[in-house]
Each structure stands twice: as C-alpha cells, then as structure tokens.
Amino acid sequence: MSEKPAPQVVRVDPTAAAAPATDTNELTLSRNAPLVPAASIASRSLVTVIAIMTFLSALAAGSGLLIAGASQDWQRSVASEMTVQIRPLAGHDLEDEVTKAAAIVRATEGVSSVEVYAKDASEKLLEPWLGTGLNLDELPVPRLIAVKTDPSHPPDLPALRQRLAAAIAGASVDDHQLWFAWLATMANTVVVIASLIFALVLVAMFLTVAFATRGAMAGNHEIIGILHFVGAEDRFIAREFQHHFLRLGLRGGTIGGLCAVASFLAAGLVRAHLQATPGGDELEALFGTFSLGFKGYATIVAISLSIAVATGAMSRAIVFRHLQKMG
Template sequence: MIYASSEEQRGLRRFVDEADAGLRRDVPLVPAASIAGRALVTVIAIMTFLAGLTAGTAMLIANAADGWRGEVAREMTIQVRPVTGRDLDADVAAALDAARAIPGIADVYAYSKAQSEALLTPWLGAGLDLSELPVPRLIVVKLDPRAALDVDALRKAVIDKVPNATIDDHRLWLQRLSIMAGTVVVIAFVILALVMVAMVLAVGFATRGAMAGNREIIEVLHLVGAADGYISRQFQRHFFRLGLRGGIIGGGAAILVFLLSSSISVLMRTTAGGDQLEAMFGSFALSIKGYSVIVLIAGGIAVTTGLVSRLIVFRRLRELL
C-alpha cells in the first residue's frame, strides 16, 4: 500500500473540501463563457442555418412542384402552327370545335395573336415586330375532373380537321416534375443528415475538451461519491445552453433569409421576369408550417447537443471505474 505524506494528505483534503463546497454551491464544472464555447456556438449556428435553409428550400420547391402538377394535370394544350396556304384563324376555330365535341373537356379557349406574341416578350424583349415570324397559336383545354378524357380520341378528332396541329398532354412533364421533387427531398434529407453528423462530432470534441480541462475536479468529485448523473447533468445543461444559443442564431438567420426573399419577390412581381420566376418557383414565401419546421430544427439541435454531451460524459465516467 502506498501512503501519502502529511502535506500531501492535507492538500488532497483541501482539494476535496473545495470540490465538496462546489457541489453544495452548485458551481458549474464547465465555465459559462469560454473561447471554446463561443466557437461551438458559432459552429452550431452555421449548422442550424444550413439545415434550416435546406429544409425551407426543399419545402418551397416541393410546394411549387405540387402546384405545377395540379395545374398541368388539369390542362392540355393544342398548338396550331401557321402553314403556307392555310388560314390560321380558320384552323384555330376548327380545332376549337373539334375539342369541344370530346367528352371530358370542361372548357376550351384560344390565345389571340397578340396574346401569343406576348408570351415571347420575356425571352425576345418588348418592341419587336413579330408579324413576320411564324408564331404558333395556342389553345388551352381545361379538363373536367369528374369525367375521364380519351386523349387518343381528342388527338384524332383535332388532327383530322387540322393536320398542322399538335397536342401536348403534359404526361412527360408530370413524370419529370415528380422525379425532380423526389430528388430534391432526398438531397435535403442527405444534407440534414450530414449537418447532424458534423454537429455531433463537433459537440463530441468540445465535450472531451471540457472534460480534459476539468479532469482533476471530475476525478475528485467521482472519488468523494458524486453521482455520475450529477456530473453529466452539469455538462448537459452547459452544452444545451450553447446549442440553444447557436440554434436561435442560426434558425433566426434562416427565417430572416426567407422573409427577405419573400419581400424581394413581392417587389419583383411587377416585372416580366418576376412573373415568370413566380410562375416557376412560387412566391418564395414559406408557410407557417415551413417556419415551424425551422424552429423545430433549431430546438432539436439544442436538445441533441445536450444529449450527446451527456452520453459522452457518462461513457468517460465509466472508464474511471
């Protein structure tokens, strides 16, 4: 057996008394403010911002894709191309009559020449004389949701009367939209998973560093009978506060970005390019559900930070046994 000198025993007793006094005063084992803590808050804020931005963007694209699918599924288009020797207006009228005779169609209307040319303005610019260009005429076919439409019968009826007409039922676009929306959701989940893994690793390194810096105090507390639950709770509370602070900063920044994007899209709505952008991607405005998801992500990251720290401390304390 190894015996300590009287001076060593007095030093150990003084250290134990100070540790025991710390227990009674409930002094935190980990300093409330430190360089490592501020660095961890910054990392968590960045991770939360990226996670919130990814989740919000995925929800915007998914909602836009749902709107596209709804609009495309309820409509079809007939395109009548101008051909030399044929009257374009007569061809449009014949295509309208043929489409109206098919069951399953709720409404049919044609774009005028001016409306058809206006569709090209965002790409070709305003002020151009398009009278010499062979601009096709579009006919919009509104489908009746209460009745089934025979697409082949519609195509035959229109083409028999107007050979220079083509019908687009948008099935290929629907398939592509579904694939795109699913891909965006999968990518968002992958990014969120990577963010969580990176955050867990950062919290793990920070917890081990905090334990290493307070190793002597932890060992003495462990020797004098401090419960593992008490020691782990100190670390859990400390890192939960850090995670909550970083989550609030990162989540708030993500919410601010979407609020600014929504405001900018409203200002751009009056321009031709803004109209096209809104038609493609929506108004960039998250719903209450979207903002709630960002808040849940921030809260989940804070809770995860505390739990990861607690588990690591428990594991290291078991190694002291």
C-alpha cells in the first residue's frame, strides 16, 4: 500500500511533527492560513450586525445616562426650592400679610433668597389656564413667595410652617415633595426601560454570534473533523475560532461605538443650535445638555470592547463544547 504524502498531514495539522526540509515553505503557508476564512460574506454580514447592535446598545446606555443626569438636576432644583402661598381672607390685609410672611421666611436659617410675586405677576401665572384679558379682581388669587434654600443646610420646614400658621391665617408652605417623587419615578422608569432595551439588544447580538459560529463550523466541518481526528488539541481549534470572531467583534464594535459617539455629538450640536428657543429649552429640560462627558464616552468604549471580547469568548465556548461532543 502506498502511504499518504507528508505535505497533506502538515496542511491539516499544524501541531503535528515537522515535515522534511524540502517542505518548509509549504509548512509556513499552512500555518499562516486561517482555519476560518476572514474575508467572506458571512463575516462581513456579522460585522454589520455587531456594529448595529453595538450602536443600539450604546444609544440605550447613553440615553439612560442622560436621563439619569437630567433627573439628578431636576431633583436638586426641586429640592432647593419651595413656595409660600398667602390666600386672601376676609378682614385681613393681604399686602400686610405678604410682607409679614416674607420677613418670617427671610429670618429662617437655611433660606438663601426670597422673591415676592406682585399681584400682576401672580395673575399672569394663571393665564395659560384661564386665558388673557380676564378681570381676576373678584377671584381669590393667592399671592406667592418663591423661596430658594441652601441644599447643604436646608431649613426646618415644620418649624417654619408653625411660625407662619401662628402669624398668618392664610399661609401655607409647599416644599414640592410631590413633584420630587413624580420626577424621580418618571426618571427611574425611563432608565429601567433603557436598561431593558440594552439587555435585549445584547441578547439578540449574542444569539446572532452563536448562529454565526455554528454556521462557520458547519462550513469547515470536514477540516475540523480531520484536525480532530489526527490529534489537534481542542484548545487550538477553539482558539482559532475565538481569534476570528474577536477580530470581527472588534471591527463591528468599533464601527458601532464611533457611530454612537458621532450621534451624541451631533445631538449636542443640534441642541446648541436650538438654544434659547422653546423647543431647545424643552429638550434641555428633559435630557440636559446632551453632553455625556467622560463617563458617558468611557461607557461607550467599554461597551464596544466588552461586545468584542464577549463575541470571541462565546464562539470559543460553542466550538469547545462541540468538539467535546465529537471526542
């Protein structure tokens, strides 16, 4: 019987014994050739899918960070303000009671500023609901006193309420705790939704990588079987797949991460262009300045790298498990 030529063994088993000296160039070419072809339609498609998934994941994470930051700004703003209302009562001089209430509030420790709204200003606040051109003299429109407090040394609200109630019959203090709780709940809900979207996108991407790995294994089934048969270590075969999918993950993650960064930078430029407009003010009130800062951009970089590493690790685990079943 004629035995198989040595070059064939060298081609399929890079870990086998060295071939004769005349086959050195052939051995070098075999070892440099990747087990999984890098330039293929499936590889380019997987890079595109990873880029899209990375982009969506970064958008979800960045949006969550923006909402969380804006929520903290809202809560700080609401927590540092309160409103004193003086209701007009029969037999009481409203202007005198407003002056007395403002003096009591100014004397309270922890109050940084006090602004008394005049009658015209108080009535103007009702125009969005009642319309313009109305005579409000017959309505019991309360007078408002806007108070800003020191967040580091907030005033004693129960004591302030007692002093105002003892001195002025129609006085009440609104510390905006209801709005504070509502804003916190709304922001936390949006952050949870963004986190769920982020998790779902990652799950979808990992399933795609799993299918792509199995497809690559199916396309190279004969080569994998020969390598496994002649004694190639499972770690070598799994490592080849891991390096291949790690490179694809790095390419796709980099593209998706850069697109996400560009999107947030473009959103910041649009917000700056719309600054001082009604729409721009509403966007800034809801999302802040659209500036992620170092933390946000570092998060996008971490997401891109994590997706690439997870892609390689997942492909290695799938191949290794398949080879163990073969053995």
